[in-house]
Amino acid sequence: xxxxxxxxxxxxxxxxxxxxxxxxxxxxxxxxxxxxxxxxxxxxxxxxxxxxxxxxxxxxxxxxxxxxxxxxxxxxxxxxxxxxxxxxxxxxxxxxxxxxxxxxxxxxxxxxxxxxxxxxxxxxxxxxxxxxxxxxx
Amino acid sequence: xxxxxxxxxxxxxxxxxxxxxxxxxxxxxxxxxxxxxxxxxxxxxxxxxxxxxxxxxxxxxxxxxxxxxxxxxxxxxxxxxxxxxxxxxxxxxxxxxxxxxxxxxxxxxxxxxxxxxxxxxxxxxxxxxxxxxxxxx
Numbered sequence: 001x002x003x004x005x006x007x008x009x010x011x012x013x014x015x016x017x018x019x020x021x022x023x024x025x026x027x028x029x030x031x032x033x034x035x036x037x038x039x040x041x042x043x044x045x046x047x048x049x050x051x052x053x054x055x056x057x058x059x060x061x062x063x064x065x066x067x068x069x070x071x072x073x074x075x076x077x078x079x080x081x082x083x084x085x086x087x088x089x090x091x092x093x094x095x096x097x098x099x100x101x102x103x104x105x106x107x108x109x110x111x112x113x114x115x116x117x118x119x120x121x122x123x124x125x126x127x128x129x130x131x132x133x134x135x136x137x
Numbered sequence: 138x139x140x141x142x143x144x145x146x147x148x149x150x151x152x153x154x155x156x157x158x159x160x161x162x163x164x165x166x167x168x169x170x171x172x173x174x175x176x177x178x179x180x181x182x183x184x185x186x187x188x189x190x191x192x193x194x195x196x197x198x199x200x201x202x203x204x205x206x207x208x209x210x211x212x213x214x215x216x217x218x219x220x221x222x223x224x225x226x227x228x229x230x231x232x233x234x235x236x237x238x239x240x241x242x243x244x245x246x247x248x249x250x251x252x253x254x255x256x257x258x259x260x261x262x263x264x265x266x267x268x269x270x271x272x273x274x
Contacts, residue, residue, distance in 0.1 A: 007141060008230065045230070085192075094144050096262065128225055
C-alpha cells in the first residue's frame with residue numbers, strides 16, 4: 001500500500017454551520033442552505049451545472065480524526081462499536097465526505113445548495129452528477 | 138484554496154481488468170467480479186462487512202489526468218464538450234472514483250465484490266455503507 005496522493009481542494013463550503021457538533025449527521029436531517037465557492041482555476045468545469053440538478057459533492061473533512069477504525073454507530077455509546085467502513089462516521093483513515101445535494105442557484109463561481117451538512121470552511125474536492133439513465137451519465 | 142491533503146491508500150483492487158480502455162464506464166455495464174485487498178493496518182475497520190452488503194467504494198484513479206476541465210460526455214466526440222463536474226469522467230482535478238458494489242464474499246483482508254469497473258492495481262481510499270433507513274446508517 002505504498003505511495004500517497006495529493007488532494008488539491010477546488011473550493012470551500014460557506015455555511016452557517018460552524019461547529020461539527022451542531023451539524024446534522026446527514027444532509028436531509030435539517031442542514032441549512034449553504035454555498036460552494038470554487039476556485040477560478042476550475043471555472044470551466046462548472047459550466048453545465050444548473051439549478052435543480054442533484055449532485056454528489058465530495059469534501060475533505062479536515063476536522064476529522066484519521067486514526068479511528070471502530071466507532072459507536074451514530075455516536076450512540078449504548079450501541080456496540082462497529083468497523084468504521086460499515087458506518088458513515090467522519091472519523092476514518094481518509095475522511096472524504098460524500099454529500100448528495102440539490103443545486104438551488106448558480107452565481108459564477110458560487111453554487112447555492114440544499115441539504116449539505118458540512119461545516120463552514122470545509123474543503124471541496126469534487127462534484128459529480130447523480131447517475132440517471134445511461135444517456136444522462 | 139491553499140493547502141493540500143494527503144491521501145493514504147487503504148488497499149488495492151485486484152481485477153481481470155487491466156486496460157482502462159477496456160473497463161466499462163459504470164460497474165453495472167459488465168464489470169467482472171474483482172477483489173479488494175486491504176492493508177493489515179485497517180483490519181479492525183472491516184469487521185462488520187458481510188456478504189450481500191451494498192457498499193460505496195472510493196478509489197484513486199491513478200491513471201487519470203488531472204488537468205481536464207471539459208470532456209465529451211461518455212467519450213463520444215460527436216457530443217459537445219461539457220464541464221467535467223457535470224460528468225463522471227475519470228479525468229478531473231481530484232480523480233476520486235465512486236463505485237457502488239455488492240459484497241460477494243469476505244476472506245480476512247480481502248473482499249470479493251461485483252460490479253466494480255476499476256482496473257487492476259487501483260488504490261482504494263474508503264468504503265462506506267449505502268445509506269438505508271435512518272436506523273441502518
